[in-house]
């Protein structure tokens with residue numbers, strides 16, 4: 001067994017003593033438990049002890065790291081990304097600057113359909129290599145766990161290609177990865193007049209093949225205006241349940257789509273985006289185990305309305321934040337930037353934002369029992385920051401990478 005001591009930590013933050021705590025909600029979101037002048041001991045890949053430096057007993061460690069002036073936090077859990085994609089889409093970026101909306105671009109065959117077209121001829125190895133680079137990129141910004149969706153395939157072969165790439169990333173990477181099947185991301189052009197046919201393809205062909213190769217942990221549907229209806233979502237989620245795929249769904253980004261309610265009905269792990277949320281959606285979420293997840297990168301990049309985060313937290317809801325890293329609506333996997341946007345655009349306190357990208361993000365991925373907080377027995381996925389004056393400095397001094405060292409499964413990763 002290898003033992004590592006991290007000592008003289010200026011602030012050890014994100015402590016959750018009760019390992020049964022699933023997430024932080026409402027007023028608890030503003031509380032980020034911490035210890036000043038602290039130590040933390042890692043045994044192999046697990047957090048084995050922590051406390052005040054004055055209580056540290058003299059003992060031998062295989063490795064000692066002096067963290068004077070630095071803060072130690074749980075690594076970020078990014079619960080919503082599309083980081084396996086075939087190419088960036090700068091052309092649409094220009095169209096957006098000129099005034100086209102996300103829906104205008106989608107109607108012209110751009111957006112998701114544009115990525116699906118490029119995906120057809122994309123060699124699987126190239127797709128893997130590009131995604132591998134992106135995993136390194138996000139780890140440098142402090143991400144230790146990430147969910148990745150398919151959904152740029154929209155045909156049996158291409159969806160399987162994407163999901164096989166995610167499976168290989170899981171096998172090769174030290175990061176914790178969850179895989180989500182998002183066949184219902186958009187209606188492919190060839191099914192324009194045959195919605196029922198595409199649903200049959202998802203339900204009768206894609207799902208059995210995915211289950212056969214064990215390629216997904218979750219199922220997702222883009223339940224929104226111009227994409228998939230509540231009835232269609234219901235059918236797809238019912239079919240997913242037959243293969244034990246819990247939902248994590250794209251909901252209420254473009255309208256009051258009913259996506260939140262149908263997600264809650266199907267016991268979704270999370271419902272994500274949530275720009276269009278009112279009293280009814282909040283009431284549905286309050287009686288559920290579904291994590292509302294807000295994606296500031298997409299709302300900022302598409303210049304849309306912002307989810308009513310203060311109203312949701314005041315009502316007592318938990319909230320997770322994720323990057324939505326994708327080539328169309330959020331071309332960045334930088335969680336520090338998400339924390340800054342959450343505080344400036346959504347008025348989230350730094351502590352709330354950090355809880356939202358750690359324990360609550362872990363819950364949104366179904367890994368809260370092993371990651372997301374400084375808790376005895378959890379995996380040592382940790383961020384050691386550069387010397388920073390306090391936690392608020394993380395969102396405040398935006399643009400600069402505050403990560404000094406990232407530990408994944410107890411090991412220092414030179415990302």
Ligand SMILES: N=CN[C@@H](CCC(=O)O)C(=O)O
Pocket residue numbers: 082111112115222250253298324326327328329330
């Ligand atoms: N909203 C739906 N899907 C993605 C966008 C994907 C794309 O435009 O490529 C999202 O989460 O923002």
Ligand SMILES: [Zn+2]
Pocket residue numbers: 080081082250324326
């Ligand atoms: Zn998304």
